[in-house]
Amino acid sequence: MEKPMEILQLLTTRRSEKRLSEPAPNEEQLKQIFQAALNVPDHGRLHPYRFIIIEGKGLNKFKTLLQAAVEEFELGEEALKKAENLAHRAPMVIGVVAKIKKDIPKVPGWEQMLSAGCATYAIQLAANAQGFANVWISGKWVNGNALRKAFSCEEYDQVIGLVMLGTAEEKNEREKKIQNIEDFVSYL
């Protein structure tokens, strides 16, 4: 490990940012982000994740997919506005799909889902490490049929995240999240 203190600094101070503008990661920076995602713990080397990059004109298509989910689930006018805002909240979105195989006895679905979750977190950290801000969003629209189809989801797949990526408009200064480690950690 080259610079352990810097890594710890990132892990212990990371924060999400919801107000994001240009620039988003470029091709080289995205490669680093996906290399991080592809190196998470992965039982059976199943690579149970797929990533969909949404930027430029893709963001308009993304908006129609979110709006389709609002209609499909009858979420109402407010959700429609929320969908529109979400599609224009960041210059880039990475959709993360957990690719779940049901027929692998040694690696149940929950393990595959966790691997995909780790990959999503790795995307966030690798983006942070390169100076980009982000937030992991889900919402009811992740189950929308049109979105699932656009993300090439098969029957047991789950869209687990829409990672909004860009540059922080204003730095979100908040206190460290965990106040009392003792509330969460014990010895056997």
Ligand SMILES: Cc1cc2nc3c(=O)[nH]c(=O)nc-3n(C[C@H](O)[C@H](O)[C@H](O)COP(=O)(O)O)c2cc1C
């Ligand atoms: C699986 C998952 C789904 C999430 N979905 C949403 C969401 O739809 N909307 C939202 O505002 N935050 C969502 N969050 C929480 C944010 O990503 C973020 O963690 C939260 O706002 C706390 O900020 P922090 O990461 O700076 O502590 C989700 C987090 C996870 C892990």
